[in-house]
Amino acid sequence: MDSPVTLITGTRKGVGKYLAERYVRLGHRVIGCSRNPADWNLDGYCHHTADIADEDAAKTIFATIRKQHGRLDHLINNAGIAAMNHSLLTPLSTVHKVLDTNVVGTFLFSREAAKLMKANSYGRIVNLTTIAVPLKLEGEAIYVASKAAVLSLTQVLARELAEFGITVNAVGPVPIDTDLIRGVPKEKIDRLLARQAIPRLGTFEDVANIIDFYLKRESDFVTGQNLYLGGV
Amino acid sequence: MENRPSEVILMNNNLTPLIAEILRELETEKGIQLPPDITNDTPLFGYQGILDSLALVSLVVALEQAIEDKFGISVGLADEKALSQKNSPYQTVGSLAHYASSLIGQASVHG
Numbered sequence: 001m002d003s004p005v006t007l008i009t010g011t012r013k014g015v016g017k018y019l020a021e022r023y024v025r026l027g028h029r030v031i032g033c034s035r036n037p038a039d040w041n042l043d044g045y046c047h048h049t050a051d052i053a054d055e056d057a058a059k060t061i062f063a064t065i066r067k068q069h070g071r072l073d074h075l076i077n078n079a080g081i082a083a084m085n086h087s088l089l090t091p092l093s094t095v096h097k098v099l100d101t102n103v104v105g106t107f108l109f110s111r112e113a114a115k116l117m118k119a120n121s122y123g124r125i126v127n128l129t130t131i132a133v134p135l136k137l138e139g140e141a142i143y144v145a146s147k148a149a150v151l152s153l154t155q156v157l158a159r160e161l162a163e164f165g166i167t168v169n170a171v172g173p174v175p176i177d178t179d180l181i182r183g184v185p186k187e188k189i190d191r192l193l194a195r196q197a198i199p200r201l202g203t204f205e206d207v208a209n210i211i212d213f214y215l216k217r218e219s220d221f222v223t224g225q226n227l228y229l230g231g232v
Numbered sequence: 233m234e235n236r237p238s239e240v241i242l243m244n245n246n247l248t249p250l251i252a253e254i255l256r257e258l259e260t261e262k263g264i265q266l267p268p269d270i271t272n273d274t275p276l277f278g279y280q281g282i283l284d285s286l287a288l289v290s291l292v293v294a295l296e297q298a299i300e301d302k303f304g305i306s307v308g309l310a311d312e313k314a315l316s317q318k319n320s321p322y323q324t325v326g327s328l329a330h331y332a333s334s335l336i337g338q339a340s341v342h343g
Contacts, residue, residue: 059306060306062306063300063306066297066300115293115296118290118293
């Protein structure tokens with residue numbers, strides 16, 4: 001079989017960059033994107049600079065994938081932003097930004113990906129949720145609400161896209177040492193870890209392990225699922 | 233720019249055979265019943281429509297991709313009026329051709 005074509009959003013740094021490097025290493029043709037240009041490159045990897053909530057930019061990325069590869073096998077909706085702030089101190093512009101990236105971006109990329117995947121009656125879409133949803137984490141109202149929406153999208157899209165041989169699943173990481181949590185005080189992170197069955201920070205490998213499972217051909221009977229790490 | 237209306241009409245005429253071609257492919261794939269002749273008046277979706285909602289999704293996606301291949305333009309044919317009996321662009325082959333060609337026209341102007 002040809003090497004799989006894998007699109008990952010938010011690949012400039014953090015989990016996204018790790019996943020891009022990993023799937024290139026595993027022989028995938030990887031396409032990535034981020035709002036700002038990436039300062040790294042790899043053979044077998046193609047980067048687009050785009051805001052994932054921008055419909056025209058998204059359409060350009062998918063048109064390019066269609067032209068260059070003729071198909072898409074995997075989409076990992078990794079791009080996400082957080083706003084860690086008391087709701088009374090959260091400006092509306094932040095609310096829109098978080099919803100645009102986390103919800104609108106995930107929806108838009110899933111919609112366009114499904115159109116491409118449908119042609120082969122095969123596809124895997126993986127979304128990123130967070131343990132902050134079941135933990136109802138205070139101080140992150142809009143981030144948690146946006147990821148709860150991603151969870152609902154995962155479940156409904158799984159049903160809508162099953163007909164086309166496309167599965168849609170999600171993984172919900174615990175805090176990982178990335179820019180996303182860099183601004184959060186240590187005691188708050190410690191309190192959060194204490195609520196996990198296994199009280200440690202997550203790693204990129206923990207997330208990749210679950211995504212590997214969802215991407216497997218044999219996982220074609222697994223859809224609409226969300227797996228929380230750390231025993232939450 | 234002055235030639236826009238006639239250009240749109242020309243494109244509209246070109247899109248009907250394209251839609252018919254896609255419908256013939258769907259006929260085999262999805263087992264839908266098509267009349268022997270596909271014209272602008274052939275009902276697609278809604279009253280007396282020949283497509284169910286999944287076949288409509290397949291037609292719309294295939295048409296978007298065909299337009300991309302033919303005209304090099306990415307258009308989104310999704311429309312919130314899709315389920316409205318009165319204004320849906322998906323009512324007939326002709327209404328879909330007209331709707332798609334107007335989007336191609338807009339994309340050419342803005343692009």
